[in-house]
Amino acid sequence: MSDVLKALEGAAPDTRRPLGEILDAVRFNEAGLIPAIAQQHDSGEVLMMAWMNRETLMETLRTGRVCYWSRSRGKPWRKGESSGQQQHLRAASLDCDGDTLLLQVDQTGPACHTGRRSCFYVTLDADEARVTSEPMIDPQTLYGDKTPH
Amino acid sequence: MSDVLKALEGAAPDTRRPLGEILDAVRFNEAGLIPAIAQQHDSGEVLMMAWMNRETLMETLRTGRVCYWSRSRGKPWRKGESSGQQQHLRAASLDCDGDTLLLQVDQTGPACHTGRRSCFYVTLDADEARVTSEPMIDPQTLYGDKTPH
Numbered sequence: 001m002s003d004v005l006k007a008l009e010g011a012a013p014d015t016r017r018p019l020g021e022i023l024d025a026v027r028f029n030e031a032g033l034i035p036a037i038a039q040q041h042d043s044g045e046v047l048m049m050a051w052m053n054r055e056t057l058m059e060t061l062r063t064g065r066v067c068y069w070s071r072s073r074g075k076p077w078r079k080g081e082s083s084g085q086q087q088h089l090r091a092a093s094l095d096c097d098g099d100t101l102l103l104q105v106d107q108t109g110p111a112c113h114t115g116r117r118s119c120f121y122v123t124l125d126a127d128e129a130r131v132t133s134e135p136m137i138d139p140q141t142l143y144g145d146k147t148p149h
Numbered sequence: 150m151s152d153v154l155k156a157l158e159g160a161a162p163d164t165r166r167p168l169g170e171i172l173d174a175v176r177f178n179e180a181g182l183i184p185a186i187a188q189q190h191d192s193g194e195v196l197m198m199a200w201m202n203r204e205t206l207m208e209t210l211r212t213g214r215v216c217y218w219s220r221s222r223g224k225p226w227r228k229g230e231s232s233g234q235q236q237h238l239r240a241a242s243l244d245c246d247g248d249t250l251l252l253q254v255d256q257t258g259p260a261c262h263t264g265r266r267s268c269f270y271v272t273l274d275a276d277e278a279r280v281t282s283e284p285m286i287d288p289q290t291l292y293g294d295k296t297p298h
Contacts, residue, residue, distance in 0.1 A: 005271075008271060008280055009263045009288075010263070010284075011280045012280065012283065013280055013281060013282060013283050014279060014280065014281075015279070015280040016277050016278065016279050016280075017277060017278045017279075018276070018277055018278075019273060019274070019275070019276055019277050019278055021278075022271065022273065022278040035184055035198065035249075037186055037195060037198065039193075039195055043193070044188075044192070044193025044194070045193070046186060046188055046195065046251050048244065049184065049186065049244065049249040061273055061274060061275045062275050091272060092272065092273045092274075093269040093270065093271055093272045093273060093281070094269070094271045094273060094278070095197065095198065095268040095269050095271075096261050096262065096263055096265075096268045096270070096271075097268075100184075100198040100268075100269075102195050102269040112245050113245065114158045114159070114245055116245075119244040119245045119246075119249075120242040120243070120244050120249075120251040121242065121245070122154075122157060122171065122242055122243045122244075122245075123240060123241065123242045124168060124171065124210055124241045124242060124243060125168070125210060125241075126168070126210045126211050127167070127168055128165050128166060128167055128168050129165065129166045129167075129168055129170075129171040129243070130163060130164070130165050130166075131157055131160045131161065131162055131163065131164040131165075132162060132163075132242070133162060134161060134162050135159075139158075
């Protein structure tokens, strides 16, 4: 772990560092990406997880509109640019060892390309899996003939 | 995406599949791992993110005690085995494209090796980073001279 993050482990609340110093300490993976969990800021529902690189993280912090990195398309993915269902950032935080982000967001409508509010709708137990939610919106309405997301 | 998960996209709530069929559709990464987000089941607080392989996921579902795969130590990591701060599983779910898990857990005490409740305590904005919580317990109390986690 970086010395910068190590030094924050015992730091008192409200201790501050310049953003660039922390971005240099983020442990992006071998593809230059970090997982970002999106949580609806008021309900606490975990909506989705996607990936960011340094540039899309900086864009997200600067603009307040969540921008991931699409691994399948190999380009920035401004959430909602196809579907209209945007994510606005309320707060972002980095975990203790600098390899995961948590985004508190305000999500318009469904976060999932299936039209469901959350991407986590297949519940697992020791014997079977079970679908636990249904679409809010027909995905055809969100995307027409375009490919999600 | 697997045909199995594709078929569940439009499935009605309570549609069921055998667990093995879904485990075969999970998209473990090149290291055989999938990220697992741990959320406190009642408060909604996101506590941490760690990684599981197929075996530790199956153990977790079977025993109800959360077991990750420690990438640094290269072995199963039964959360709390060093610190005593266990995670008990309330529910597990897989996301739409099969590459992330969400665990609803009941976490005893701090989830973070720093003694904080959550690992996400460094908040980022456009200019700076700021520590936003403090330890519930001195990490020395949790680990003594042992290495976390």
